[in-house]
Structure formats: C-alpha cells, structure tokens
Amino acid sequence: MAFDPATDYPLGSERPELATTPSGLALGELTLDALRTGRISADEIRATPSTIRRQAEVARAAGREPLAQNLERAAELASVPADTILELYGALRPARSTAEELEAWASRLEHEFEAPLTAAFVREAAAVYAERSLLRERAPATV
Numbered sequence: 001m002a003f004d005p006a007t008d009y010p011l012g013s014e015r016p017e018l019a020t021t022p023s024g025l026a027l028g029e030l031t032l033d034a035l036r037t038g039r040i041s042a043d044e045i046r047a048t049p050s051t052i053r054r055q056a057e058v059a060r061a062a063g064r065e066p067l068a069q070n071l072e073r074a075a076e077l078a079s080v081p082a083d084t085i086l087e088l089y090g091a092l093r094p095a096r097s098t099a100e101e102l103e104a105w106a107s108r109l110e111h112e113f114e115a116p117l118t119a120a121f122v123r124e125a126a127a128v129y130a131e132r133s134l135l136r137e138r139a140p141a142t143v
Contacts (some may be wrong), residue, residue, distance in 0.1 A: 003054055011054060019051050043049035049075040069117070076115035084113075092125055094134040102126040102135075 003018060011019040016027045021044040035039045056071035077085060091097045091105055102122055109119040129135045 003057070005054070005057040008054075009058045011051065018054060020048065022046055022048055047078060049078045052078055073115075073118045073121060076109075076113070076118050080113050080115070088122075092122065094129065096134050098131060098138060099126055099135050102129075 003015065012027055017130045019027050021030065021040075023044060025044055030040065030045060031072055035042065035045070039084065052071055054074035055070045056075065059065075060068040085111070088105060088109075091101060097105075103126065106119040106122040106126075109115040109122065126135070
C-alpha cells in the first residue's frame with residue numbers, strides 16, 4: 001500500500017511499518033528498557049532519511065511548504081556525522097567563513113554527502129552574507 005500523506009499521518013500510529021530505525025528495527029522495539037539494557041544503542045533512536053522525507057510529504061500536503069523544504073534538508077543531513085553537522089553550523093555563523101569556505105562546504109555537501117538541497121541552502125546563505133557584509137574577509141593567517 002502506497003504512502004498517503006493526507007491519511008497516513010501520524011506515521012507512528014497510522015503506518016508504523018514505515019517508520020523504522022537506521023538498522024531497520026520497528027518502532028515497537030524502541031523502548032527505554034531496551035536502551036537501558038543495551039539491546040539497542042542511542043543511534044537507533046534517530047529518524048531515518050525516508051521517515052523524514054515522509055514527514056516532508058505530510059507538511060507539503062498540508063500546505064506547509066517552508067516546513068517541507070526544511071524537512072527535506074534534514075533528510076539529507078540525517079546520515080551526516082554529528083561532528084560534521086556541528087562544523088557546518090559553526091561555518092554558517094556570521095563572519096565565521098569566507099565565500100570560498102562556504103562554497104567548499106556546499107561542494108562537500110553535494111559530492112561527499114549527496115545533499116544538493118543543503119548545498120543550495122549554504123550557497124544562498126553565502127549570497128545573503130555577501131549582501132549584508134557578514135562574510136569573513138579572508139582566511140586567518142597560519143603560523
């Protein structure tokens with residue numbers, strides 16, 4: 001049966017078979033007891049890209065396009081290591097990166113992580129930062 005964003009939301013109660021953990025565990029297997037006893041790891045509690053994409057479909061069907069776009073970017077980033085996400089977050093803070101550094105991030109997102117929507121978002125941020133003089137002028141000097 002195909003996913004219908006208008007009737008299959010919330011996934012956890014309407015279509016729980018569509019919401020699984022990164023290793024494929026069913027939602028019913030995610031319990032605090034299973035986590036405490038080590039039967040599952042904390043990594044299993046993360047949402048998968050496919051689940052997040054379904055949430056984007058639900059948002060779009062409800063007329064919430066900006067939320068849908070945010071969720072699509074989140075789906076791209078769901079498999080990106082947390083330390084990389086934190087580095088990117090730091091790079092996107094005003095005056096932290098040059099235009100070239102942000103372009104390098106966008107390229108990395110596209111090629112290494114297959115995240116073209118997020119790469120476009122970084123490029124858009126770089127353009128806005130340039131307009132508002134929020135880019136760092138040049139890379140810091142190395143000793």
